Amino acid sequence: MKPYQNKEALEQAYGLAKEVYANIGVNTDKAIKAALNVPVSVNCWQGDDVTGFEGSQGLSGGGILATGNYPGRARNGEELRADAEFAFSLIPGKKRFNLHMLYAETEGKKIGRDELEPEHFQKWMTWSKKKKIPLDLNPSFFSHPLAENGTLSSADPKIRQFWIRHTIASRRIASAFGTNQGSPSVNDIWLPDGSKDLPADRHSPRLRLREALDESLAVPLDPKTVTDAVECKLFGIGSEAYVVGSYDFYLGYAAKNQVKLCLDMGHFHPTELISDKISAVLLFTPGLLIHFSRGIRWDSDHVCLYSDELREVCREIFRQNAPDRIDLALDFFDASINRIAAWTIGARSLRKGILDALLEPTKLLVEAEKAGKNHERLALMEELKTFPFATVWDKLCLEAGVPVGTDWLAPIGDYEKNTLSKRT
Numbered sequence: 440m441k442p443y444q445n446k447e448a449l450e451q452a453y454g455l456a457k458e459v460y461a462n463i464g465v466n467t468d469k470a471i472k473a474a475l476n477v478p479v480s481v482n483c484w485q486g487d488d489v490t491g492f493e494g495s496q497g498l499s500g501g502g503i504l505a506t507g508n509y510p511g512r513a514r515n516g517e518e519l520r521a522d523a524e525f526a527f528s529l530i531p532g533k534k535r536f537n538l539h540m541l542y543a544e545t546e547g548k549k550i551g552r553d554e555l556e557p558e559h560f561q562k563w564m565t566w567s568k569k570k571k572i573p574l575d576l577n578p579s580f581f582s583h584p585l586a587e588n589g590t591l592s593s594a595d596p597k598i599r600q601f602w603i604r605h606t607i608a609s610r611r612i613a614s615a616f617g618t619n620q621g622s623p624s625v626n627d628i629w630l631p632d633g634s635k636d637l638p639a640d641r642h643s644p645r646l647r648l649r650e651a652l653d654e655s656l657a658v659p660l661d662p663k664t665v666t667d668a669v670e671c672k673l674f675g676i677g678s679e680a681y682v683v684g685s686y687d688f689y690l691g692y693a694a695k696n697q698v699k700l701c702l703d704m705g706h707f708h709p710t711e712l713i714s715d716k717i718s719a720v721l722l723f724t725p726g727l728l729i730h731f732s733r734g735i736r737w738d739s740d741h742v743c744l745y746s747d748e749l750r751e752v753c754r755e756i757f758r759q760n761a762p763d764r765i766d767l768a769l770d771f772f773d774a775s776i777n778r779i780a781a782w783t784i785g786a787r788s789l790r791k792g793i794l795d796a797l798l799e800p801t802k803l804l805v806e807a808e809k810a811g812k813n814h815e816r817l818a819l820m821e822e823l824k825t826f827p828f829a830t831v832w833d834k835l836c837l838e839a840g841v842p843v844g845t846d847w848l849a850p851i852g853d854y855e856k857n858t859l860s861k862r863t
């Protein structure tokens with residue numbers, strides 16, 4: 440434990456930090472416990488650059504791109520599960536695992552994406568039960584010959600029907616996950632349909648998408664087993680001018696049909712923040728799914744960090760008293776760095792954000808606001824930034840039995856040497 444001489448030194452530092460927070464009415468022990476209890480869905484696709492097990496050469500089309508060629512990508516279910524388990528040993532708190540339909544295991548048989556069944560995810564379900572890691576799922580509308588010219592909004596009824604069957608298959612499989620794990624699996628619908636240049640007809644694809652979604656969601660499934668969500672986006676590579684499933688489209692759809700809206704941190708104009716949307720959207724939808732990610736210029740999928748906006752999103756979740764209505768998931772894919780480190784950095788940054796939110800003396804801030812003392816509110820917010828958060832975070836890691844500070848880097852190095860480097 441390099442950041443401290445020994446465990447006692449950390450405990451001693453924590454004792455002092457605890458006092459500092461107690462002085463503003465915050466119980467750090469309680470905050471740590473609560474922070475560890477919030478589930479975070481870890482994205483399986485960071486483990487293999489969104490390649491999946493269909494035998495493809497990797498992610499294609501879909502307006503998203505995994506760049507980089509760091510050695511050691513997981514090549515099959517066994518490797519991906521082993522990598523995830525190892526990452527989980529470095530990430531504190533409750534975890535889920537988020538799959539894509541691309542990760543079906545069909546024993547070498549070619550099965551159409553519209554014909555996938557729960558049995559093709561049997562290995563995942565057995566693993567999930569054994570490791571007590573609940574699963575989430577996403578239909579896969581990219582890296583497929585029928586996804587080149589639109590999917591659920593395609594003008595070709597045959598192509599549209601194919602993707603409707605795929606969406607229904609995905610919901611059914613998610614529902615089987617839910618039954619297996621005894622709690623709902625989140626099935627998130629994101630599709631890349633859009634146009635590179637100015638469309639003349641913006642209406643028809645949206646009309647078709649609405650109908651296709653209606654058809655896909657009409658199949659009744661037990662809400663105790665599956666939660667439906669729809670994900671919006673501003674633009675993608677090759678869909679710079681127009682995205683069928685825009686924010687307005689899905690906000691309307693989610694409100695009207697009472698499904699969850701997925702807000703991805705990287706899916707908006709760089710100055711448009713999702714933290715401000717949470718309190719508004721929650722008034723009209725059953726809840727939200729948040730994709731924690733980091734947009735940089737044109738890319739929406741960099742590893743999320745403990746940024747101002749990540750912290751603000753986490754605070755809003757708790758200020759709205761809505762952790763039960765908001766599902767938290769990671770969504771990034773960086774193929775240029777050690778993939779297990781990417782998972783660890785992203786997941787730890789989100790857990791930090793959750794802890795930070797639970798350490799906020801919200802009552803004090805609101806009281807200052809109500810009293811019209813906005814200078815006091817601002818001063819408090821500013822002072823809180825330099826509170827001894829790091830020590831409370833280190834104590835959380837100690838409590839969770841995961842490495843403290845950067846101590847997780849050494850096991851990553853070992854795993855790279857002993858396991859990843861052997862994958863050629």
Ligand code: RNT
Nearest residue numbers: 484503577629703739770
């Ligand atoms: C893409 C969306 C979507 C994907 C995953 C792989 O822009 O964010 O959530 O990243 O489904």
Ligand code: ZN
Nearest residue numbers: 670703730770
């Ligand atoms: Zn996303």
